[in-house]
Amino acid sequence: MxxxxxxxxxxxxxxxxxxxxxxxxxxxxxxxxxxxxxxxxxxxxxxxxxxxxxxxxxxxxxxxxxxxxxxxxxxxxxxxxxxxxxxxxxxxxxxxxxxxxxxxxxxxxxxxxxxxxxxxxxxxxxxxxxxxxxxxxxxxxxxxxxxxxxxxxxxxxxxxxxxxxxxxxxxxxxxxxxxxxxxxxxxxxxxxxxxxxxPLTEDQVATLLARRLEPAEAERLADEFHTVSGGNLRLLRALIDDHLACGGVRKDGYGSAVLRQLGRLEEPVVAVARALAVLGSAEAPDRIARLAGVDDGTAVAALQTLASVGLVTGSGLSHDIAREAVLDDLAPEERTGLRLTAAALLHEQGCPPRDIAPLLIEADRPGGAWSVHVLLEAAEQELLAGRSQQAAAALEAALRAPVGSNAERASIESRLVQVRRLFDPATAERHLTALTAAARADELTPARTLDLVRQLLWQGRAAEAGELLDRLRTARPEAHSEAAALLDDTEKWLAWTHPTVARRTHRPAGRGRPAALLADALVNGRAHEVVGQAHQVLKDRGPTYDLSWPEEPALLALGVLLCTDSPDAAAWCDRLLREGHTPYSPTWMAMLSSMRAEAALRLGDLTGAVEHAQQALNHIHPGAWGVAVGAPLGSLVLATTRMGHYDEAGAYLTHAVPKHLFDTRYGLHYLHARGQYHLLTGHPHAALADFLACGDRMRAWGIDVPGIVPWRTSAAEAWLDLGNREQAARLAYDQLGRPGTNGARPRAAALRALAVGGPVARRPQMLSEALDLYERCGDRYEQIRILGDLATAYHELGDNRRARTHVRRARHLVGLCDAASLSEALLSFPDDGEEQTSPAGAGPGDGALLTGSERRVAALAVGGYTNREIAAKLFITASTVEQHLTRVYRKLGVRCRKDLPVELATSVTEAFVGQEA
Missing domain, CATH: 3.40.50.300 (P-loop containing nucleotide triphosphate hydrolases)
Known part of the structure; x- marks a missing residue:
């Protein structure tokens, strides 16, 4: 020493x-x-x-x-x-x-x-x-x-x-x-x-630490160890031993030293220590005294004693391990009794429910109606503070209290399921059977029953959900009641997500909650009519505590933007992911990430699609996704397939999925992605079966709109691979005549199918229109496919200059979106020895020298358009096009059109997307 x-x-x-x-x-x-x-x-x-x-x-x-x-x-x-x-x-x-x-x-x-x-x-x-x-x-x-x-x-x-x-x-x-x-x-x-x-001073603690630890580590830990030990040599040595053993604080190390120290103190001091461990704070010594069963003076003296031996720092025990050790040293019955007594004392003194709830949560069986009331209030306050897991713990404790009617307990359990779904939907499943029984016994309100229906459907329990829906429909709530409005809104949502249990309603358009109106528009192919409303829903979205319909409005609004190829769908997803959710919900973040993956796919951003889909499955594990797992899993399969990672895509397809997945809209995404995998890996018959299965379901469910999955044009591709051009053309024409095909993407897909299966002389015109439409959507993957088709068509027509131009542009886009599945055909395309690199003096960065108008003209020229075609696209004269090109050649130091850098072709998408925005 x-x-x-x-x-x-x-x-x-x-x-x-x-x-x-x-x-x-x-x-x-x-x-x-x-x-x-x-x-x-x-x-x-x-x-x-x-x-x-x-x-x-x-x-x-x-x-x-x-x-x-x-x-x-x-x-x-x-x-x-x-x-x-x-x-x-x-x-x-x-x-x-x-x-x-x-x-x-x-x-x-x-x-x-x-x-x-x-x-x-x-x-x-x-x-x-x-x-x-x-x-x-x-x-x-x-x-x-x-x-x-x-x-x-x-x-x-x-x-x-x-x-x-x-x-x-x-x-x-x-x-x-x-x-x-x-x-x-x-x-x-x-x-x-x-x-x-x-007691040891901080300097003395540092000196002692320096003998057992590295100097830098001793200096770093001196203040913390002095605070936790209070200069008590016994506690300090236990802390050092724990740190050397595991880098932390152990219950059988420091915790045991705490108990040995307590064992040397008088019984009133030990009682005060136990009371302090239960209450957590000594800011109210009179409260400590009452719980410990001593007078106020004894309690104050005991707290001073505890501080002198290093067990109390500030207003509480010096470490959480100290608190745990003191409580664990009590018999379970004594520990529970102290907690319930402390909770009753705090309630009597008018403390906030959030301060009382932890004591009731830690007790095995909270007693008394007052405790249930406190726990329910605390749960709502925790939700307001964004702490959903603490809210769930309070609701679980309320369920353990042996008070209340069956209906009251069912209401609590229903709220618990709503809260649990925020952070782990899988844990909510164990409550669904009891809640279903309560609903059958009319112990749940219509609103809570409808929420239970959604939870059952998430878990794939469609039969039970349908039974409860039929009970509500048979009950026939009053025409203008809240229950009737909720049921009608739910029917519209069901028609979009779970159509097998939906019953179409004929409520006039423009009535109902925003989520129901957006869902109705999506189902009926009128998504383009509600784009403005979708933007408004996303703008108005703020903190929400209505857990019965938490994320649907925003998700449906994003669905409208995706189905209409709005250019800002991905940006809205990114914004919402940054903003999060109040209360914080991994489930919400997972579903947003899934939507973001779909948005990336529609832009041809395959790497981004994989990244966001994997994030979706990381926020909540695949088993917690229920039937909705078809969305992120489908995005992963489709993106990895298009990237040429066929083994990885095949591995995703081996993942077990709920059998009722294929009775939902999420199953359509999975089926379509699986069909694309089969198509690109050389199994057109299997692909056709999957695409036609999508079509059978969509027609039977009454949601046969191309904004969900383009099953017709995908099936047409499979027919083309099988050599049946007639069937392919029939499906493409059928799609062009469907409602909702006024959007760019469905029409472009149909035009491509018709062009590839039609006479070569007609292909460039239809493919050029399809390319324009995909450029407007910003879909680089589909642009590559169209450019490849155009190159093949021009090559067959003997126009090798245009063919080479389109190949060069396609190859450039392949590198941008990592579409390895398309690169092999492009690399094997004959180029007649043409140089694939830009000439000297025309580097990629030289495009910055051009004005906006010049870049647009140059980009279209690189794309193989004639001056007249460029003039028509940009609504200018052919003479103006010629003047722009002359200035472009001079600025870039090139002699003719074929020497223009292929990188300028990316400006096509930017130009048109910018005009749309």
């Missing part, structure tokens, strides 16, 4: 020991809070005394033996090395003391010293002094406050006579110990020395 504080005290003890060795008696009272190193210092000085030839007698006092008469004396005499002469007499005297004490007070209920005991104590003292005349006697007693009264009386007999005797007595005591008569008389002796040990 060579810390500064301890070195000074050890030096003082060494000086007193030197005087003792010279023949001068001494008494030392070594004081300090628990864990300050008193015992270690006592053992150190006793060792030195033994080395100096002293007879060392030692004893350790404990609370358990404090009622044993002369117990401490017995320990001292038992520690003597021999049993002859004075030692034998002392041991015999000890036996006589016990006998006399029993005779004077058989019950041992008093520490009174009668005449017989007094004579024996005098004889004991005389024998000890006789022993000291032959050799120095060192007596060390640890924790003197727990010594039995009879032994204390004997010690007082001795210390009064040791001033000139060769006897040194060292006692350790806590600074918080009771100031009794023994202590007072002891300190009154002129040869008594009082040495006080203080």
């Amino acid at each position: 060579d810390l500064v504080e301890r070195v000074e005290k050890e030096a003082e003890l060494t000086r007193i020991l030197s005087e003792f060795s010279a023949g001068k008696g001494a008494v030392v009272l070594l004081e300090g809070p628990g864990g300050s190193g008193k015992t270690e210092l006592l053992h150190s000085i006793a060792g030195r005394a033994r080395q100096g030839g002293s007879l060392v007698l030692h004893a350790g006092c404990s609370r358990a033996e404090s009622a044993l008469p002369f117990g401490v004396l017995g320990q001292l005499f038992s520690s003597m090395p021999t049993a002859d002469g004075p030692v034998a007499r002392l041991q015999a005297l000890h036996r006589r003391l016990n006998a006399e004490a029993t005779a004077e007070d058989p019950a041992h209920d008093t520490a009174a010293i009668g005449p017989g005991l007094a004579r024996l104590l005098d004889e004991v003292t005389a024998t000890l002094l006789e022993l000291a005349r032959t050799a120095p006697v060192f007596i060390g007693i640890d924790s003197i406050r727990h010594a039995d009264p009879q032994s204390l009386a004997c010690l007082l007999y001795l210390v009064r006579r040791t001033a000139s005797a060769h006897v040194m007595v060292v006692l350790t005591d806590d600074t918080t110990a009771h100031r009794g008569l023994f202590r007072t008389e002891l300190l009154d002796q002129p040869h008594t020395h009082r040495l006080a040990l203080e």
Whole structure:
């Protein structure tokens, strides 16, 4: 022990020991809070005394033996090395003391010293002094406050006579110990020395850490370890051992040291520590006192004691592990009782529900109607604060309370399912059976029953959902009631997402919630009519706590933007992902990421689609997705297939999916993606089966609109691969005549199918129109396919210049969207030895020299358009086109159109998307 504080005290003890060795008696009272190193210092000085030839007698006092008469004396005499002469007499005297004490007070209920005991104590003292005349006697007693009264009386007999005797007595005591008569008389002796040990300072903690840890680490941890240990040497050493063992704080390390420290304190102090562990804060000492069953003064004194031994920092226990250790040391029944008592006390004092709820949550069975009310209020407050998991814990605790009617309990459980769905829908499933039974027993309101229907459908339990829907439909709520409006809105949503259980309604358009109106427009192929409303829904979206319809309005609005190829769909997804959700919901983030993956696919951003789809499956694990897993999984399959990663796509297709997935819209995305996988891997028959299965479902469900999946044009591609151009043309013409095909994407897909299956002479015109439409959508993947088709058509027509131009542009786009599945055909395309790189002086960065008009003209020229075609597209004259091109050649240092950098072709999409925006 060579810390500064301890070195000074050890030096003082060494000086007193030197005087003792010279023949001068001494008494030392070594004081300090628990864990300050008193015992270690006592053992150190006793060792030195033994080395100096002293007879060392030692004893350790404990609370358990404090009622044993002369117990401490017995320990001292038992520690003597021999049993002859004075030692034998002392041991015999000890036996006589016990006998006399029993005779004077058989019950041992008093520490009174009668005449017989007094004579024996005098004889004991005389024998000890006789022993000291032959050799120095060192007596060390640890924790003197727990010594039995009879032994204390004997010690007082001795210390009064040791001033000139060769006897040194060292006692350790806590600074918080009771100031009794023994202590007072002891300190009154002129040869008594009082040495006080203080808790370690931060510098001393740092010094001790430096001996066990690296210097930089010791410096970093000094403040934290000093705060947590309070300078208590016992706690500090436990913290260091824990840090070396696991880099943290362990319950069986530091936690055990906390319990050992508590075990050395008085019962009222321990009771206050337990109350503090339950309440968590000592800011209201009167509350601590009531819970601990002590008066206010005792509680304040106990808190000071706990602070002095390093167990309390600020207004609470010094570490969470300390709190856990104290609570775990209680029997389960006692722990639960304390928590319920504390909760009732806080409720009585008008504390906020959020402060009371943790106590009720930790209790096994919260009792009383008041506790349920508190937990329900706390759950709503936690939701307002964005802490959905804490809200779920409060609702679960409310369910454990043995109070309330079946309907009330069903209402609580329904709310719990709503909350759980926010962060892990899979955990909500175990409640659905009980809630379904409650709904059948009419113990749920229509609104909660409809919410249960949505949860059942998410888990693929369509039969139960349909049964509950039929009950609501049969009940026929009043025409203009809230229940009727909710049912009607739900029917519209069901028609879009779960059409097998939907019943079409004929409510006039323009009525109902925004989500229902958007869903109705999507189902009926009128998405283009509600684009403005979709934007408004997304703009108005703010924090929402209505968990019965939390994310649907925004998701349906995004669906409208995707189905209409609005250029800002991806930007809205990104914005909503950045903003998050209040309360925070991994489920919401997962569904948004899935929508973002679909948006990336529609832009030909295959790498982005994979990234966002994987994020969707990371936010909540695939098993928690229920039937909706078809959306992100379908995006992963389609994107990896188009990237040419066929093994990866095939692995995704081996994932188990719910069997009822194919009864939902999400199943259509999965089926279509699987069909594309089959098509691109050379299995057109399997692909055709999947595409036609999509069509059969969409027609049967009444949602046969191309905005969902383009099954007709995909099936047409499969027919073309099988050599049946007639069937392919029939499907393409059929799509052109469908409602909702006024958008760019459906028409472009149909035109491509007709062009590829038609006469070569007609292909460039139809393919050029399709290319324009895909450029407007911003879909690079489809642009590559069209450019490849155009190159093939021009090559067959003998126009190799245009063919090469389109191939160069397609190859450039392949690199931008990582569409490896298309690169092989482009690389094998004959180019007649044409250079594929830009000429000197026409680097990619030179496009910055051009004005906006010049870039648009140059981009279309690179795309193979004639001056007249460019003029028609940009609504300018052919002469103006010629003037722009002349300036472009001069700025880029090229001689003719074929020398223009192919990178300029990307400006086509930017130009038209910018005009649309």
